[in-house]
Amino acid sequence: MTPLQQTYLSKLHTTAAANLEFFRLNMPQIHQRVIASSPLATIDISDQGDLSLRYPDGSVRPLAAERLRMEEKFREFADPETRPQLLAFHNLRAVVEQPSHGDMQRYHYSSLDAEYPNRARRHFATHYPDQTGLHRYPVFGSPRTIPLLIVLGSGVGNHLSRLVLEYDVRHLIVLDADEDAFRVSLFFQDYVELSRLAMEKGTDLAFIVGPDIDHLTRGMMGVLRQSLPPFLVHGAALFYAMPEGETLDAIQACIRESLWQMYFGQGYFDDELISVRHTLKNFARNRPVYVRPLVLDASPAAFVIGSGPSLDELLPLLREQRDKAVLFSCGTALGPLSHAGIVPDFHIEKERPGIVYDVLTRTIPETFRRQIRFIGLNVVMPEVFELFGWGGMAMKEVDTMSTLLHGMGAMPRVPIDSQPTVTNMALSLALTLGFRRIYLAGVDLGYRDKARHHSRHSAYLGKLPEAEHLRRLLKQRPADEKQVPANFGGEAWTNGILEMARLYMESTIRACPHAEIYNLNDGVAIAGARPLRAEMFPRTLDGGDKQAVLAAIQGAFEPRPVDRHAVAAGLLGSVDQLIESFHAILDRERSSRADVLDTIVGLYHHLRRDEIRNTPAAILFQGTVFNLLSLCYNALSIIADEDEAVAKAEYDFNNLMDALQAGRAELLRVLREEKAIEEPL
Amino acid sequence: MSNDPLKTLRLQKRLDAAAVALVEGRLEEAQAIYGQILAEEPGHAPALHGLGVLHVRAGRPDAGEQCLRQAVEAEPESPRLLNDLGEALRLQGKKAEARAVYDEALRLDPEDAQLHNNLGALLLEDDPESARQHFLDAIRLAPEDPHAYNNLGVLLEHQGRHADALACYEAAVTVDPAYQVALENHRALLGKHPELLEASLNRLLAQAEALLAAGEAKNG
Numbered sequence: 001m002t003p004l005q006q007t008y009l010s011k012l013h014t015t016a017a018a019n020l021e022f023f024r025l026n027m028p029q030i031h032q033r034v035i036a037s038s039p040l041a042t043i044d045i046s047d048q049g050d051l052s053l054r055y056p057d058g059s060v061r062p063l064a065a066e067r068l069r070m071e072e073k074f075r076e077f078a079d080p081e082t083r084p085q086l087l088a089f090h091n092l093r094a095v096v097e098q099p100s101h102g103d104m105q106r107y108h109y110s111s112l113d114a115e116y117p118n119r120a121r122r123h124f125a126t127h128y129p130d131q132t133g134l135h136r137y138p139v140f141g142s143p144r145t146i147p148l149l150i151v152l153g154s155g156v157g158n159h160l161s162r163l164v165l166e167y168d169v170r171h172l173i174v175l176d177a178d179e180d181a182f183r184v185s186l187f188f189q190d191y192v193e194l195s196r197l198a199m200e201k202g203t204d205l206a207f208i209v210g211p212d213i214d215h216l217t218r219g220m221m222g223v224l225r226q227s228l229p230p231f232l233v234h235g236a237a238l239f240y241a242m243p244e245g246e247t248l249d250a251i252q253a254c255i256r257e258s259l260w261q262m263y264f265g266q267g268y269f270d271d272e273l274i275s276v277r278h279t280l281k282n283f284a285r286n287r288p289v290y291v292r293p294l295v296l297d298a299s300p301a302a303f304v305i306g307s308g309p310s311l312d313e314l315l316p317l318l319r320e321q322r323d324k325a326v327l328f329s330c331g332t333a334l335g336p337l338s339h340a341g342i343v344p345d346f347h348i349e350k351e352r353p354g355i356v357y358d359v360l361t362r363t364i365p366e367t368f369r370r371q372i373r374f375i376g377l378n379v380v381m382p383e384v385f386e387l388f389g390w391g392g393m394a395m396k397e398v399d400t401m402s403t404l405l406h407g408m409g410a411m412p413r414v415p416i417d418s419q420p421t422v423t424n425m426a427l428s429l430a431l432t433l434g435f436r437r438i439y440l441a442g443v444d445l446g447y448r449d450k451a452r453h454h455s456r457h458s459a460y461l462g463k464l465p466e467a468e469h470l471r472r473l474l475k476q477r478p479a480d481e482k483q484v485p486a487n488f489g490g491e492a493w494t495n496g497i498l499e500m501a502r503l504y505m506e507s508t509i510r511a512c513p514h515a516e517i518y519n520l521n522d523g524v525a526i527a528g529a530r531p532l533r534a535e536m537f538p539r540t541l542d543g544g545d546k547q548a549v550l551a552a553i554q555g556a557f558e559p560r561p562v563d564r565h566a567v568a569a570g571l572l573g574s575v576d577q578l579i580e581s582f583h584a585i586l587d588r589e590r591s592s593r594a595d596v597l598d599t600i601v602g603l604y605h606h607l608r609r610d611e612i613r614n615t616p617a618a619i620l621f622q623g624t625v626f627n628l629l630s631l632c633y634n635a636l637s638i639i640a641d642e643d644e645a646v647a648k649a650e651y652d653f654n655n656l657m658d659a660l661q662a663g664r665a666e667l668l669r670v671l672r673e674e675k676a677i678e679e680p681l
Numbered sequence: 682m683s684n685d686p687l688k689t690l691r692l693q694k695r696l697d698a699a700a701v702a703l704v705e706g707r708l709e710e711a712q713a714i715y716g717q718i719l720a721e722e723p724g725h726a727p728a729l730h731g732l733g734v735l736h737v738r739a740g741r742p743d744a745g746e747q748c749l750r751q752a753v754e755a756e757p758e759s760p761r762l763l764n765d766l767g768e769a770l771r772l773q774g775k776k777a778e779a780r781a782v783y784d785e786a787l788r789l790d791p792e793d794a795q796l797h798n799n800l801g802a803l804l805l806e807d808d809p810e811s812a813r814q815h816f817l818d819a820i821r822l823a824p825e826d827p828h829a830y831n832n833l834g835v836l837l838e839h840q841g842r843h844a845d846a847l848a849c850y851e852a853a854v855t856v857d858p859a860y861q862v863a864l865e866n867h868r869a870l871l872g873k874h875p876e877l878l879e880a881s882l883n884r885l886l887a888q889a890e891a892l893l894a895a896g897e898a899k900n901g
Contacts, residue, residue, distance in 0.1 A: 123685070123687070127687050127688070127691075643690055643694075644687060644690060644691070647686040647687040647689070647690040648686075648687050650686040650687075651685055651686050651687055654684065654686075
């Protein structure tokens with residue numbers, strides 16, 4: 001090696017060592033990944049100092065060419081017209097004449113979640129009936145102002161520092177699916193300097209590195225949720241610092257697929273209002289509440305039964321085992337069980353709208369229902385509990401009323417993962433009761449055959465209720481289908497909701513490592529649930545004293561009196577406090593897009609603060625606030641004139657406060673109707 | 682929600698454009714903008730106000746009065762609006778009505794220098810003592826405004842107090858060296874009374890020396 005080669009390589013190694021130490025101190029998980037990864041590429045240096053990367057397959061990438069390619073990317077990035085962006089437009093002119101739940105509205109009480117977004121949309125459509133005065137793509141004032149920049153690939157060179165220096169970036173996320181590429185970048189990119197520059201310029205910096213692209217995008221969503229409103233993905237600028245190819249395509253596809261999750265899942269005011277009403281009614285009827293977990297000291301077996309297509313083939317097994325294990329039927333699984341004459345021990349429901357009552361009364365004979373014990377969340381319609389022989393109530397997590405009652409000390413908190421499907425709830429409930437051997441039947445969380453996405457005799461496919469609206473509702477299927485590994489090999493179809501159900505279920509299983517969970521279904525593979533074909537089912541199952549087990553479960557529920565006047569005072573107090581705190585945040589002058597953005601982020605962060613997000617009012621209003629802020633942000637990003645963008649935002653902020661006041665009035669009405677407030681306030 | 686900040690902003694931008702056109706003498710353009718706003722928002726007080734001022738500027742104080750009265754009906758507590766209505770009335774010789782309007786405006790905002798100056802101008806012939814007091818109030822409230830100095834000079838000249846009048850014109854020009862009306866009054870008065878020239882030059886000399894001393898003190 002010549003002295004030039006030696007000293008140049010020494011310089012690169014020193015940079016890498018400093019970077020590694022920086023990550024060890026500040027981002028140990030990244031440091032661990034780098035340390036654990038096996039080096040693949042090597043750095044070659046010519047006697048004249050030409051650097052190139054050599055890969056195990058023999059390919060070589062000269063670094064000078066790489067830097068020139070990056071310069072080309074910079075030129076493309078500098079022009080807002082050619083700068084790649086993530087787009088997730090609301091249709092700001094599409095006034096949704098249907099209320100918040102579309103056809104389902106007949107089962108809901110409030111149209112607030114439709115009315116106030118519609119006001120924002122009507123306002124936009126009035127002032128911008130066509131594209132005049134609007135940008136085609138999001139712009140945030142100066143072309144150099146970028147609220148969120150996602151850099152795909154860590155690359156080699158100093159592009160990250162340049163991006164921070166040359167642009168006003170609020171949040172910078174670096175995603176790299178190639179651990180070795182990230183390792184190589186440590187030799188060329190000065191991450192220590194980058195972090196100092198970012199701090200000086202007020203740029204939040206996050207790195208997400210790992211080969212699992214799903215994990216990568218989930219990590220990105222996690223970062224976004226923690227640090228800024230997720231709807232800021234709309235208009236996020238993209239910088240490609242990795243070569244084009246399959247990996248980049250896969251990351252882009254995964255981000256696009258994840259976008260919808262950024263916009264949804266924040267809840268509806270109406271759902272929470274139903275929770276208030278139903279919970280008050282359920283307590284008024286002295287319904288026993290699940291307050292005592294781990295009541296089972298032996299380890300009886302349980303079946304969690306969903307209405308997936310595998311249920312049809314598993315019915316004989318359930319019939320055979322029903323005396324030896326406890327059967328939890330979930331939601332629409334009761335139809336096929338009823339059809340097969342298999343009486344479950346417990347039926348579980350989690351949904352609040354009256355459709356649950358309609359389906360149960362129209363599809364399940366009363367004589368069958370009366371033989372079953374029922375467990376529902378506190379939000380479930382009170383009349384549903386009365387359709388069964390016995391009814392007990394479990395408190396829903398992240399729910400306005402549960403949060404209030406736990407906060408008041410009215411009852412102990414027994415956390416149950418009840419989202420997103422009723423089988424998730426049943427599995428979590430069974431584990432908290434103390435079951436340590438659980439078989440999943442009809443819990444396909446997907447389907448092999450698109451034409452057969454549920455059990456033949458579930459309300460989805462077979463025994464449709466008479467009413468046309470129910471038929472329409474129950475036939476709806478999510479369209480975002482994709483293929484994932486199946487439980488018994490090969491692949492199965494799934495969709496967004498079922499995929500989320502699988503992820504949540506895997507998390508529930510992970511949290512209970514002592515339990516044995518078996519997946520009997522020819523559906524989606526569930527990590528932590530062992531695949532078990534029905535023919536391999538152990539015929540020696542010992543049910544023990546099943547009646548004693550059932551009695552113990554019922555004993556875990558007991559009536560708890562609740563002072564409804566204290567509930568009303570607590571709810572209204574929480575709402576008033578939230579409204580006041582929003583007023584305080586909004587009560588400042590805004591004269592630029594940046595000011596408005598600060599306010600939007602400020603409101604979002606306020607709602608996410610530990611002491612706020614777990615208050616009843618935050619849960620009651622978070623969906624409404626999120627949606628209205630998202631609309632506000634969307635308009636802000638495309639209105640060309642800065643003053644007009646600010647004025648539109650002021651309208652939207654006023655609209656938000658009007659929505660909160662209207663929500664308070666609706667809450668007051670419900671509290672009066674439920675006799676929680678005697679005198680008009 | 683009755684308040685629409687975007688609508689208000691857009692209206693304000695159009696009003697601003699009309700006001701600029703008015704100041705720059707593009708009266709037809711300004712009139713067209715006010716007309717459009719009033720067609721969309723009949724009775725819109727700021728547009729009526731602007732249109733009223735435009736008529737007065739165009740030598741149509743009667744039409745101006747009509748618009749300004751409508752505007753005052755919508756915004757009865759605007760001293761600026763009352764001031765402009767007073768001016769429209771004054772120009773038509775409706776002195777009593779003008780005085781009542783100015784008095785009402787000053788009741789609403791006793792610290793408005795322009796109102797004092799305009800009321801002083803109205804009273805200059807019929808009630809010179811009140812006029813003098815209003816000019817002095819205007820100078821106290823806005824010493825950087827040359828108009829009240831000039832008007833006070835006119836009043837004093839009428840009263841035969843030529844030396845004092847000349848000093849007032851000079852004060853007006855000191856505040857605004859490009860103020861042609863005061864320059865003209867100064868020149869005319871000196872033409873009629875050349876004996877005042879020496880006193881005037883002495884004042885200028887004293888001012889120059891004071892400026893020089895201040896400059897030296899500043900430079901150490």
